[in-house]
Amino acid sequence: MTDPKEPVRIEDEDGRAARTPGTLRYILGISLAMAIIAMSLVWIVPALTR
Template sequence: MADPNEPVHVTTTEARAGATPGVTRYVLGVSLVLVIAIFAFLILR
């Protein structure tokens, strides 16, 4: 039986339980540019 007070040591990949392809930064960047463009269009029209 494992001791409940014993700390669990796992690697970053095991804790994440998956791969991180890096697409998120592109989605965030494109979304930010689109929101700025839409707000600029609405303000300047």
């Protein structure tokens, strides 16, 4: 039996019951780049047609 005063240590993956592959950072980076490109096109294309 464990000592009730001793803290319980659980690894990250065991505590969440999931893996952390890190794909979210790629999704955020790609979406940020796409937003910057889209906003640039909205600004540049009308400026060139005037």
